[in-house]
Amino acid sequence: MRKLLSPLLVALAACAHHGPADLAPLSLPPDSVVLPVADSAAAVHLLERFAFGARPGDIAHVEAVGIRGWLEEQLNPSRLDDAAGDSALRQYRLALRDPADLYADYAPGPPAARADSAARRHQMEGERRLAGAVMMSALARHIASRRQLLEVMTDFWTNHFNVFMAKGADRWLTADFVEHAIRPHALGRFEDLLVATATHPAMLVYLDNAQSVAPGSHPPGRPALAVMPRRGFAPMFPPLPAPPRAEAGLNENYARELMELHTLGVDGGYTQEDVIGVARILTGWGVAQPRRMGVGRYAFEFHAWAHDAGSKTVLGVEFPSGHGMDEGRKLLHLLAEHPATARHLSHQLCARFVADAPPDGCVDAAVAAWRRTGGDIRAVLVAIAASPDFWAPENRAAKFKAPLAFVASAVRALDGAPDTTARLVGALQQLGEPLFMHLTPDGYQDAAADWLNSGAILTRMNLALALASGRMPGVTVDLDRLAPVTSDYDALVRNVNAAVLGGQGSEHTLQVIRQQIGDLPNAVNARAMAVGLALGSPDFQRE
């Protein structure tokens, strides 16, 4: 009970920004956590999984401070100065304006204005600009921020609690969702994260809970909606009795995904009756919207009138009637604490950090840490990093990068930076992973089988060539610092291996690159080709 109420109430009451500064300091005493020595191969492995790949200097830094030291830095993100991330974000601050203001400025006008094609074009152009800024506000920080583990986990949870930016008000709410529901809790407690997502308007809109009301209920001061006359009814069929259901009612969408995807997992042992029970408990969890342009804000709002007043049962637990919003709080606690949730989430984290089909050992270690700490995400990550499975040779360079990892790590390897446009998101679009545009609530998949196919491999090669030759729209790179132009092609290949492949390029890859540039008279072309082939090599697709 103690654990149930206090953090929940804090999280529910506050719409204020929770920065990573809210995390308590965490240290990893050597006697409690065993981590290997940081040779360069281990450093590369760590940076490929716990960061979006290495920027120049990162591998040396891990070797200098050690695996433990680097993890401690990353697990305490507020201690890391992040001017780079802040400055990257500044380019796309449009995305982080208040959702109500975005609504006021970007929503389609009245139907009369929409009929005007120039106004319509202008409106669509605005929406595109906003969508680009929202995507870039995430991608630019994944690339630039020094708080890499926070970025990796922000991406992980954003995908876990997927919302679709093109659905209704989520156009204005998605960046706010990432900023205020996901990011502050990405390294915090899972239950806080769950509550933050459950109460954010973006999720309430996306999975329709904002529209789910107790059957027969209606807002105070308004009569129940009249039954609409049915159009086109042939007179030979007499009107039938009204269905037992009122015009507005229960919507199961969020209830189902809350259990199937967000917490218990599809094998978590719930039934259709539980889905209905959860939907009934969450009736009334709704959204306050701007009343008209410029007036009012988007916010979570509990509508007591819409709440199902009956008693409910979920997973065998009684929810006596008459407890209003507390029923939902109790439900989220029940789900967050459930052993099936610990296992489901541990499995997903290990699939992301260790292997597509994670070995039992690391999953068990993650579950143990989860249960021991009540779902402290940092403790689970430490358990994964310390598990022998994470460091096992068969799990190194064994994952096929998802498109986001490919794009972010390629730009990072070349010490590149997005320009002020949003064109870099086009690369993610081409590779099939446009951010916040996954329609269904399962989010993007993370296994090789989902990304490894012929078309996608060619797209990666094309992007690699574009990046290496400075033709990639939306990003600037400076190859001169990494791999200076030289007619000594052996030295060039060595530099490219160190910069792009973390010094881990296979003999075959390095040989082919050397052969392919051998007869190029122009040293600038040779460098572009060497970098392009390295970024488009099978070595670089693995992490």
Next chain:
Amino acid sequence: MSHDVSRRVFVKAGALSLVSLGFDPLFLGRTAYAQRVPARGPGSKTLVCIFQRGAVDGLSMIVPYADEWYYRERRRIVVPRPGSAPDAALDLDRRFGLHPRLGALKPLFDAGQLAIVEAVGSPDPSRSHFDAQDFMETGTPGDRATRDGWLNRCLAHDREHRDTPFRGVAMGPQLPRALQGSAPALAIGDLQAFGIRAPEPARDRLTAAFEALWSGAETGIVASTAAESFEAIRQLRAANPAQYRPADGVAYPAGPLGHALLQVAQLVKADLGAEILFVDVGGWDTHVNQGNGANGQLATRLDDFGQALAAFARDLGERMADVVVLTMSEFGRTIRENGDAGTDHGHATAMFVLGGPVRGGRVLGRWPGLAPEQRFEGRDLAVTTDFRDLFGEVAARHLGVAQLEVLFPGYDLSADRFPGVLA
């Protein structure tokens, strides 16, 4: 136990199934082109699968207007009885009517090229999109351990085929589960952009460089995927499918489905040996404001869907004699409309089968009825045709697959279970 299973399958279907059942797909690698035979040449069969992702409301596509419960359970989202209103259903057989915005398909139905199977779906009760899509694509409802897709096993099973990487193609950036597995399959977002993009002569040079880089470096699925890519580049450049423009008077609707089907038609006309083509189309998860016969999001989606299919059939013309289009969706939607003038996840839905070989003009499948006691779990349209019966019939009678147990392991499927779309 797994030993018994693998031995049994091995004996029945050979080593291919070992791979395709996921025992070691990543490291054994894909079935290479090793067992090639000469081209079968013109007249070979093509199957086009269209997956309506998100669970389409079958009761709106094919309106059961003679079932009084349809009008009792739906008010704001109904399609009126044929002839009763301008936006009424288009009568098919005095029991069912086509959604008026699917009107483009009506001439195909009347001409006997289009059959409809009602109340088809999965024996698994899941109402999860992701589970149900997976089950429909792996062909093993209830078994989440299957990694490869039934269409891929279809490709792997038929060893007598042309030497081409285009036997299985998904139009889009990703390979769907249905086409994942040991047999080579391609994902192509855009036929014209497929390949290394650089001006000549740098293009050939770079293509060769990447091919050298990938061919020797990797084993297993990465190597074979890369090999398929480079082979496909060569063949696409030779065949240039973009030269095939739509037939006179055919206009595909703007939008992803129309674009995908235009490219499917180009692949078929280019004779690249495409046997199984796969297209995704989304937007069917109509929980809120689904709309009725005239307007709304479902009507808009159906209009695009019907126009695209009709354009495809007209574009291919006589070539439709060797083509079957099969539509599918993971499940149907609730009989009763929900509180938001939408529908929630249900059970059975309706599927279309279109093409020259189809015995169309009929609504097939036993109608289970919409009355409460006739429903699945008291609320949804019951499944009377297992989706494997329909898919199996198309695979057997159109593609000539002899061993259906390879496609649908553990399912005892014989011709008497076929709904009869092709015979």
